Amino acid sequence: MYPLVYDELHRLARRYMSRERKGHTLQTTALINEAYVRLVDQRNVHWANRSHFFAISAQIMRRILIDHARRHAYAKRGGGAQQVSLDEAATVTSTRGAEMLRLDEALQTLATMDPRRSQVVELRYFGGLNNEEIAGVLNVSENTVTRDWNMARAWLYQQLNESAAN
Amino acid sequence: MSPERWQQISRIFKSAISLDGEARAAYVVDQCGTDESLRSEVEKLLAFHHRAAEENFIGGRAADDGAALLIEPEDLKPRLEKDQKLGSYLILDQLGTGGMGEVYLAKDSRLERTVALKVLSPDIAEDKHRMQRFRQEAKVASSLNQPNILTIFEFGEVDGLTFLATEFIDGETLRTWLHRDRLKVPETIDVAIQVLTALEAAHEARIVHRDIKPENVMIRHRDRLVKVVDFGLAKVTEKRSRAFTEQGLDTEAITEFKTTPGVLMGTINYMSPEQARAGAVDERTDIWSVGVMLYEMVTGVIPFGGPTTSHTLVQIIEQEPPPLSKATDAPAELQRIIRKAMAKSPDERYQSAKDMAVDLKHLQKQLDHREVATDDTDYTDQGSEKKRVVFVALVAMVAATAAIFAVSVWRASRERPPAAVPGPGPVVAQPERMLTYWLTVQKFRDGRLKEPYVIAGEINFEAGDQIRLNVRTPQAGYLYVLNEGPRTGETVPEFVMLFPSPTANKGSPLLAADQQIQIPQKSWLRFDAQEGVERLWLVFAEKAVPELESVKGFVNDQSKGLITDMTQNKTIHDLLTTRSTTKPNVEKGETLTTLKTPGDLLVYPIRLEHH
Numbered sequence: 001m002y003p004l005v006y007d008e009l010h011r012l013a014r015r016y017m018s019r020e021r022k023g024h025t026l027q028t029t030a031l032i033n034e035a036y037v038r039l040v041d042q043r044n045v046h047w048a049n050r051s052h053f054f055a056i057s058a059q060i061m062r063r064i065l066i067d068h069a070r071r072h073a074y075a076k077r078g079g080g081a082q083q084v085s086l087d088e089a090a091t092v093t094s095t096r097g098a099e100m101l102r103l104d105e106a107l108q109t110l111a112t113m114d115p116r117r118s119q120v121v122e123l124r125y126f127g128g129l130n131n132e133e134i135a136g137v138l139n140v141s142e143n144t145v146t147r148d149w150n151m152a153r154a155w156l157y158q159q160l161n162e163s164a165a166n
Numbered sequence: 167m168s169p170e171r172w173q174q175i176s177r178i179f180k181s182a183i184s185l186d187g188e189a190r191a192a193y194v195v196d197q198c199g200t201d202e203s204l205r206s207e208v209e210k211l212l213a214f215h216h217r218a219a220e221e222n223f224i225g226g227r228a229a230d231d232g233a234a235l236l237i238e239p240e241d242l243k244p245r246l247e248k249d250q251k252l253g254s255y256l257i258l259d260q261l262g263t264g265g266m267g268e269v270y271l272a273k274d275s276r277l278e279r280t281v282a283l284k285v286l287s288p289d290i291a292e293d294k295h296r297m298q299r300f301r302q303e304a305k306v307a308s309s310l311n312q313p314n315i316l317t318i319f320e321f322g323e324v325d326g327l328t329f330l331a332t333e334f335i336d337g338e339t340l341r342t343w344l345h346r347d348r349l350k351v352p353e354t355i356d357v358a359i360q361v362l363t364a365l366e367a368a369h370e371a372r373i374v375h376r377d378i379k380p381e382n383v384m385i386r387h388r389d390r391l392v393k394v395v396d397f398g399l400a401k402v403t404e405k406r407s408r409a410f411t412e413q414g415l416d417t418e419a420i421t422e423f424k425t426t427p428g429v430l431m432g433t434i435n436y437m438s439p440e441q442a443r444a445g446a447v448d449e450r451t452d453i454w455s456v457g458v459m460l461y462e463m464v465t466g467v468i469p470f471g472g473p474t475t476s477h478t479l480v481q482i483i484e485q486e487p488p489p490l491s492k493a494t495d496a497p498a499e500l501q502r503i504i505r506k507a508m509a510k511s512p513d514e515r516y517q518s519a520k521d522m523a524v525d526l527k528h529l530q531k532q533l534d535h536r537e538v539a540t541d542d543t544d545y546t547d548q549g550s551e552k553k554r555v556v557f558v559a560l561v562a563m564v565a566a567t568a569a570i571f572a573v574s575v576w577r578a579s580r581e582r583p584p585a586a587v588p589g590p591g592p593v594v595a596q597p598e599r600m601l602t603y604w605l606t607v608q609k610f611r612d613g614r615l616k617e618p619y620v621i622a623g624e625i626n627f628e629a630g631d632q633i634r635l636n637v638r639t640p641q642a643g644y645l646y647v648l649n650e651g652p653r654t655g656e657t658v659p660e661f662v663m664l665f666p667s668p669t670a671n672k673g674s675p676l677l678a679a680d681q682q683i684q685i686p687q688k689s690w691l692r693f694d695a696q697e698g699v700e701r702l703w704l705v706f707a708e709k710a711v712p713e714l715e716s717v718k719g720f721v722n723d724q725s726k727g728l729i730t731d732m733t734q735n736k737t738i739h740d741l742l743t744t745r746s747t748t749k750p751n752v753e754k755g756e757t758l759t760t761l762k763t764p765g766d767l768l769v770y771p772i773r774l775e776h777h
Contacts, residue, residue: 054476065232100232103224113172126228147180148646154215157223161214 058127069100091106106159253324265606291328312766314364341382362523378455379436450512457507465493599768701771708766
């Protein structure tokens with residue numbers, strides 16, 4: 001078994017941190033331990049094939065990010081890092097967590113109506129898989145994945161926009 | 167929404183997006199018939215489909231989007247400051263920060279020696295497992311007393327801070343070197359031989375490093391002496407003569423690879439197939455990693471690197487790297503050595519660091535020879551062996567003399583006092599402005615940010631690259647840093663006041679002597695997709711600059727320093743153009759640039775070209 005999520009999160013956390021000024025592994029360490037514990041919890045799952053593994057990885061990634069988003073969205077945030085950026089794209093906003101949570105909720109709703117489309121989004125967005133790989137995991141054609149993705153993304157975007165407006 | 171309704175919408179949507187304009191509208195109307203609400207649902211969804219695609223909604227990856235959530239502002243606190251004492255260590259300077267903590271330059275007052283002091287983050291210091299790793303690193307490295315292995319002096323705890331004191335190397339990592347420049351073949355071979363010499367000593371002591379990569383290879387500026395660092399993952403192995411199955415499996419390496427002390431960014435690209443498979447490892451794992459490193463040194467790219475960790479692992483285990491012969495014109499023999507080091511099966515690799523070093527040394531000799539031989543034919547007729555040797559000696563002497571000459575010229579230029587200003591009358595002490603700057607650069611390549619490195623000056627950038635400007639002022643004075651956006655036609659450019667900002671230096675431009683600042687303080691300047699030339703204007707003055715002081719008032723948090731008032735921009739533009747006519751004297755070092763100008767105002771544009 002390869003603890004891929006563990007590694008992936010670590011890579012991301014490191015990379016993210018490296019953009020910041022000071023070392024601060026507090027969150028990273030906790031996060032990675034968390035990921036690892038979750039993977040180990042899955043030990044009884046039979047790792048039948050790579051597809052299965054990807055699916056589990058995507059799920060875990062989603063759960064961890066959502067947990068953190070939840071903490072962030074509700075935590076009081078004052079005077080965080082101020083950003084001056086040439087393109088302002090790197091701006092860290094406190095709304096990031098809330099967006100992530102709204103997406104998760106919408107994705108849950110989608111799952112009740114259309115589990116496969118919801119899974120396509122999970123594998124692609126949370127799992128980092130491309131359409132070809134998703135097709136392999138779900139055992140459908142790549143065209144189907146593309147269509148599923150288009151529809152799911154449009155619908156999720158609509159949900160997020162409408163819930164933001166309310 | 168009921169699943170049935172969803173199915174209905176989905177069916178129409180699916181076909182509709184393959185149609186355009188009127189055909190699509192007609193199709194939707196036709197399919198929905200009299201069901202107005204269905205039609206409205208489908209139309210809305212189609213509209214959102216386009217917006218989502220345009221705005222690249224969830225087009226990236228959740229982990230990247232969410233990375234910001236992993237960090238808390240309180241994690242950003244600094245800990246030790248200059249002149250502060252930690253036990254018997256006096257802090258001289260901060261050298262850098264990484265995930266594990268900060269690294270300082272310090273003086274050990276007991277032995278009057280300069281050391282690098284790695285102070286660990288509290289959360290790491292509290293982690294028993296990791297502490298064990300540090301103890302292990304200290305123990306292993308001190309047991310390996312070898313010039314190519316970084317010496318560890320002490321691992322201890324004072325005032326609740328856990329630290330590791332090591333030999334201080336005034337140099338850079340191989341990673342930084344690779345970022346800056348491609349290594350020449352002789353340099354590549356030289357570095358590899360030294361790494362292998364270190365490994366030979368470690369392997370002799372039955373220690374496998376397990377994390378050989380450019381980040382863990384330091385090169386001293388002075389003499390290019392190589393130091394292998396970070397034995398935090400090292401493992402004491404059984405003698406290989408015993409059966410494979412008796413050895414510990416390397417599950418530890420794969421799960422812990424990511425928590426290596428001193429590593430700025432975790433990487434698995436140098437991992438051997440047996441490590442990737444979590445199989446048994448021995449010293450031949452290090453041989454593999456040296457092979458991968460060599461591959462990168464000669465081609466400039468890593469042989470295995472997929473979009474995700476899993477892709478990379480699969481590549482390492484299953485795939486052959488892109489053929490060397492197509493990626494480099496390095497000597498065939500070097501390519502053969504690399505291929506052999508990177509054999510998937512450990513049995514097919516070099517069986518010891520020594521064997522590999524022998525082949526490299528042999529090649530090194532051949533190349534020395536060949537170089538001279540080639541030159542030889544230009545100067546002599548057919549060149550006998552004897553002549554050749556003389557020529558070698560001569561070349562060596564010339565080179566040595568040249569080096570000595572270069573050094574003394576350099577010294578002289580450094581030591582010479584500033585020339586007095588010639589002219590009639592009594593010599594009046596001329597005021598002078600001086601500052602030093604360098605850029606921290608983080609390139610964005612293949613969809614990811616590379617490790618940051620430091621450069622003295624201007625290079626070309628691409629979209630996604632990030633930089634920071636570091637300024638040190640030997641004198642006290644008023645510093646203003648402005649970003650001039652790419653110019654569009656004849657109009658006055660828009661400026662962004664990067665320093666001072668409401669948050670940086672408490673909004674004040676006044677810097678003390680020897681103060682060092684980083685701009686921006688907590689983030690990066692990132693290049694977007696727009697091409698062109700931007701400038702970072704440095705204005706360093708003895709007194710506050712009235713024009714810029716008044717502009718400062720317009721800058722606040724909301725505007726992020728962007729000056730939108732064109733009158734203000736014009737004022738700045740005029741000031742910079744009139745005052746930059748006195749060009750400062752620019753002295754470019756390897757990693758920093760020093761600017762000097764007579765008078766009380768220094769104005770200098772750093773050019774950032776963006777392709």
